[in-house]
Amino acid sequence: MSYSVTIFILILPLTVFVLNGLLSNKLSHRLAGWLATGSMGIATVLAWLTAYNYFFQSSSYEKLIPFQITWLRFTETLQIDMGILLDPISVMMLVVITTVSLMVFLYSMGYMQGEKGFIRYFSFLSLFSFSMLGLVVATNLFQLYMFWELVGVSSYLLIGYYYDKPEAVAAAKKAFIVTRFADFGFLVGILLLSYYTGTFDFTKITNPENAAIAGMTGISFMGLSVLTLALTLIFMGGAGKSAMFPLHIWLPDAMEGPTPVSALIHAATMVVAGVFLVARMFPVFSFHAPEALDAVAFIGAFTLLFAAIIACTQTDIKRILAFSTMSQIGYMMLALGVSGYGSEGLGFTASMFHLFTHAFFKALLFLGAGSIIHALHKNDIREMGNLRKHQPITHIVFLIACLAIAGIPPFAGFFSKDEILSAAFASNPIYFGIAALAAGLTAFYMFRLYFLVFWGNERTYEHSPHESPVLMLIPMIVLAIGSIFTGFIPFGNFVSSDSQPLQAHLNVTVAIISVMMAILGITVAWIFYKKESLLPEKISNMSGALYHTVVRKFYIDEIYLFITRKIIFNLISRPIAWFDRHIIDAFMDFTATATNWVSKEIKGLQSGQLQHYGYIFLSGVILIVLVMIFTNT
Amino acid sequence: MMEHVPISHVLMVTSTMFFIGAYGFLTRRNLVTMLIGVELMLNAVNINFVIFDRYLYPDQIEGHFFALFIIAIAAAEAAVAIAIFINLYRNIRSIDVEKVDNMKY
């Protein structure tokens, strides 16, 4: 099989988007849904085939470009190509995206049944899959940026899917604007990089021997080398999309979208785009701009802890998962940040590995949450309890996912997290400490959720909860299997920073510490939440203001609101609008008024009295003659 | 026949006549009398043409023609002017120039 087939992985969802979008009031729901799911199924098969070919049929993991056309030419050297770049990480991403997409598509067939905008939903979802796939196979920075924007917009459309709910609209808007702000940095970073290197091409940029790149390190601007600046800006884009602190505020709100969307976009795929971006540019970071990489590690570590702390106090099931996502992405960023290149590249591999496993268990968590919400029509975990009686299958898969994310062996999360912890351990003990602490917190908040929802007292529900339909259960089971077994993949053999196999060994010390932390977390959660208990309330009361700060997510949202509404809107926009109307426009009007005034004042000269004109005329003539006489003599 | 009269004397006479006409034009309020002033001025100018022709370029008769044309035009002008006066009188019952200022501004 030739790799050019990969183009169909992109074309299929695009076709579905166009078809469903244009024929949204012609097609029946069943047809549209199966069209989308079927195409995604084919795409998934193609992606797995590609992966099989790439990883098992060829000995070395070269960068391959099976397809490329010129899309837009800027200058002789700078142009945007549209193409497909296959290398270990993009192939891996292809597999992840298509698989999770397929599962979510299937799940949505059940979850969204009977919704009015069913076809619109699948249309947008296909658009998202297309954009995300295009993003990971991008051959150059600009193509990546384009799909990056497309991903952002499909995320906007999907978050705002329930467009008559004001919260959903606001959340969609917020998500788009915050990421747009980050993209501004990204774009400037791209421009800066391309200005010095004269290319957008990944193959050229990431080539460690590229002289132009090395030259950029020599040019400094405000104490930093231009390259560091450019890469930091590019990372800013990644941080926005991956909801890193302080650009994370959109992600919790984004949970207003339908739950399968959260699973696909805001857990498994889109939010890891930032990680993917850093991984894509990793050689440049690693060789030429270690300062930028330090920033990545720092932001990653900070978000990791920050989000985990907030997650412990939230009560909305999806928001807990959202903060958990942020925290897990923090892990990935941290791993990239502490990674070296080549044989020191454990962090890189670990990051990708975690991305891979996380996609499975986090998608599963969201789908499980969706299954619960589907049954209960509410999001607040304090109003749930003892659901294991009503939804046994959901309960089991949810438990598997919780164990996976908590890092209990032999579930997938354990292996990837262990690699990250080892990488952090090798680099900086503080980072290791943060990561290990967060591992404990992760276990705590996940099991807090688990116990509150599935155990505890029976609540009164409006209509008795029921197990979800088969269409929703199948994807969950598939993902659960993935969450159990993906950890055993020898990931370093396939994905590494320099495409050479990397042997990762289980670091026993680290493993023990992390498992201990996880078990500690689970135990605390068990004590607090297994049965109705007053302990959590006591503790939250004891910590008082601190607790409230955490519940209010450290007031970051409020700060943003202050900046946008008070400063930008009230102190900049309105004055500008006022200034434009009352100063600039008034000046233009003033010139008109002044002309009018002058004409009104002098129109008295035109008195209509013939003889007045006569006087003036005669005196004028006399005056002119006088002047002529006297100037002549 | 005029060799004994210096040109400047003739011109003085015509200038005097001209300014008398101007005086009339500017002081009178009745439009007809203003027209009389205008006729005087035209007449003075006419004489000037003839006199310059006769004294300075006696071999030519261009001044004669100018005078002729001016007379024709003056006649036309007077006819139109008087038509206007009559129409005006019909409309506002007066031919006082100070009342005719409807078209100011």
Place this chain on the structure above:
Amino acid sequence: MLLISLIVIPALTALAVMFARNAQQVKTLSATGMSIQLIQSFYLLYEFLKERSAGNSETVLFGNRLEWYPSLHISFDYGVDGISVAMILLTSIVIFTGVFASWEVKDQAKEFFASLIILATGVFGFFISLDLFVMFLFFELAVIPMYLLIGIWGSGKKEYSAMKLTLMLMAGSALLVVGILGIYFHSDVNGSHSFNIIDLANQNFPMEMQRIFFPLTFIGFGVIGALFPFHTWSPDGHSSAPTAVSMLHAGVLMKLGGYGCLKVAIYLMPQAANEMAWIFLILTSISVIYGALGVIAQTDLKYINAYSSVSHCGLVLFALLMLNKTASNGAVLQMISHGLMTALFFALIGMLYSRTHTRIVHEMGGLMKVLPFLSVCYVIAGLASLGLPGLSGFVAEMTIFVGAFQHPDMFHRVITIIAISSIVVTAVYILRVVGGLLMGPIKNEEYNNLKDATWYERLATVTLIAAIVIIGIAPLWLSDIIMESLGVILR
């Protein structure tokens, strides 16, 4: 012949419209005429591409010279290069859709359509002429009917707006006349003066002359291109103008400014452009940011769009002043892209207004539910405006930014970054409007009975969207024909 018929057809259409017997005939005639015009423009594109691919590399194609007033060296020189072809395409698309967008004009329909088409004739003439004097003539021909169109068929403070718009544009024209005459009297083509752009381009005007006449022509054209601080006619004018006029005005007429700046000011006086660019760069970057920030506080849809036009058109002039091929290419692309999407915006605003009878954003809401077609179109227009890849806005903006950033001078790159920040602000205001207008619960019970788009409204919007999408997805051909002509202009 091809080019002459480009102005003959609309002129004939306008004439025929005047003889029409009823409103139905008027509309049929206008629609027919403008459809022919649209087909012609595509045929022109086809012929142009054919000639170019056959290796014809002359500066202008299909050109000719018709003597008109030899003693002043005024002749009707015409011909097109890639930029003109692109602009002609844009114009014919916008006027075509404009006719359909004003399908419901009832009072004095005959005069309305005739003026509208005469305006378009002026624009077509402007784009094909190569003689400064004739170009100016067509420019005025395009501007004057605007007064009548706004003053008679407008809404709100229409007399005020029409007067303001006309006076400000006329003030620009006044500067322009001086500029053009200055160029004319300083030229020396084979011992005599000339108005012909191609001849004038080979003149090396002395620096002292350029320093005087470059700003005159640039500001003269800049006024209609909404150069800060001469942009204030735009919000008032657009808000009072009837739908089709707003479309044509923001979509095409404002582009005469950018086109003129490029083809006259920069082309003929490159040294002064180079020397004085920084002043205008500051002004235009103010336009870009200031316009965008100004939008956020607006509540009237037309004002919102007018200010965003200020921002987008500011970007056009901004890019032109970078004086390199890529940025200028982006500027032309932006003119086309903005022309299409702003026409779409104004068309949609008109259609919404005719249903809800308000243009205030917060008085509407939830229109997506009752007017799905129009709302989806509005979202697409919004996304194009905020530069979504796959729609034309992205292509144009990115070309501008990349091109501007290639400038070797630090100042230019910094100012480019400032201009780039407008994409964030654009996103803010577009999403505010989309959120407030289309999403959320329905605010007014009466809106439940609104009818979605009729066939002619669908035709107008779909045409524009198709153009936006085609350029957005496959921009290379357009970019190439523009780039080719820029090679001559920015020597």
Place this chain on the structure above:
Amino acid sequence: MATSAIIFYTISGVMILFSLLAVTSRRILRAAIYLLFALAGTAALYFMVDYQFLAAVQLIVYAGGIVVLIIFSVLLTTHINEKLEKPTWGKVFITATLALGGLVLTLFILTNHEFVLGTKPSAEATVSVIGERLLGYQAGGYVLPFEVISILLLAAMIGAIVIAKRNATKS
């Protein structure tokens, strides 16, 4: 003093006198008659410089035509006994100053200017010469102005009729 000089000065005196009377008389009909005398004086001057044809035209058109027209209009628009009101002193003062100032200025120029008198023999302005010149189209021919004047006269005639005509619908 030669006879001709005496005649000239007499005529001049009459002309100036009647001009003055024409612009100051408070009876409008008299003013018209005074104008007639001033115009007749002008005709006499034309006789003196041997322009008989012009003098005749002056008498016929000016004295005969225009003055009659004026008298008619006076009769149509004013009462015969009506006295014109005196102009205000301020007006008289301003106008007189202006007129005198102009006159003085003109006289000043006149007296200071050296006129170069022509020495060639004077040309005859006989009716045949005038006729040929007026209708001639070679150098020195006045056929074009002649035609233009004809058109003007025609237009003035029509204009006068249209303006003075009573508006049928109005009354």
